[in-house]
Amino acid sequence: MLNPKVLAMGLLALSLGACSPEKQAEKSSKKQEVQQKETPKKQAEKIPFKELYAGWRSLQISAKKYESEKNCTPEITLADDYKGPGIGLPLAAELEAKFIKGDMNADGQEDAALNVPYLQCDGGNALRYASISLFFVSQPDGSYQIVEDPKALEKLADILKIKALRSGEVDIECFYHRDEASMGYAPDSSLVKTLSFQDLI
Numbered sequence: 508m509l510n511p512k513v514l515a516m517g518l519l520a521l522s523l524g525a526c527s528p529e530k531q532a533e534k535s536s537k538k539q540e541v542q543q544k545e546t547p548k549k550q551a552e553k554i555p556f557k558e559l560y561a562g563w564r565s566l567q568i569s570a571k572k573y574e575s576e577k578n579c580t581p582e583i584t585l586a587d588d589y590k591g592p593g594i595g596l597p598l599a600a601e602l603e604a605k606f607i608k609g610d611m612n613a614d615g616q617e618d619a620a621l622n623v624p625y626l627q628c629d630g631g632n633a634l635r636y637a638s639i640s641l642f643f644v645s646q647p648d649g650s651y652q653i654v655e656d657p658k659a660l661e662k663l664a665d666i667l668k669i670k671a672l673r674s675g676e677v678d679i680e681c682f683y684h685r686d687e688a689s690m691g692y693a694p695d696s697s698l699v700k701t702l703s704f705q706d707l708i
Contacts, residue, residue: 554651556606556619556643561599563641563653568596579628594634595626609672612704616645620669620677636666636682644708659707663700675704 567573572592574584579595602621611618623639642654660667664681671678682697 554617554619556608556621557599557603559643559651559653560602560621560623560641564596564599574628579626581628581630584628593628595628596623596639597626607669607672610674611642611672611677612644612708613675614645614647616649618645618651618672619643620672622668638668640667640669642669642677642708654708657707659702670699677702677704677707 564573568575574591574593574595576595576598578584578591583589584591584593602623605621607620607622608617609619610616611620620643621641623641625634625637625639627634640656640660642657644652644654646652660679663679664683666682666684668680668682669677670680678699678701680697680699684695
């Protein structure tokens with residue numbers, strides 16, 4: 508039979524061994540490994556383009572450029588005394604899956620673009636093909652500049668759509684209708700044109 512005093516001393520030695528510098532160093536090393544594995548996950552967090560759009564949208568509505576979703580109804584906008592913009596913008600949740608992403612300005616950070624369709628509050632369809640071209644351009648300090656309908660796009664076509672972003676370039680699909688046939692384009696046709704970032708923004 509083991510002597511109780513010997514057994515107690517053995518358990519104490521094991522306890523002290525668990526707190527030895529070697530054991531503590533081993534635990535610290537394992538903790539650092541776990542932290543290193545978690546770090547890439549934090550770095551890979553998605554850029555909140557949806558939130559950036561939501562903030563931009565709120566500013567546009569506050570500036571009375573577009574109607575709020577609450578007031579963008581035929582009942583309100585067709586009233587005789589209505590004097591608002593008569594046009595609304597989709598909610599961020601409705602456009603979440605439609606962001607076009609890529610390194611547009613070739614700075615190593617992800618940028619995004621968005622075709623934002625107009626909402627015609629009176630229920631008509633005159634604006635069914637029209638949209639706003641929004642570009643979310645990364646800045647050196649990590650923030651994003653939102654550029655709305657760059658002037659360079661006005662020279663391409665009345666109706667257009669952002670198709671893709673690549674390193675330093677943007678693909679734009681231009682739509683030409685019957686009244687633009689005099690410009691040398693086939694009526695009711697489309698053509699994809701590529702612009703450099705410098706020419707666009």
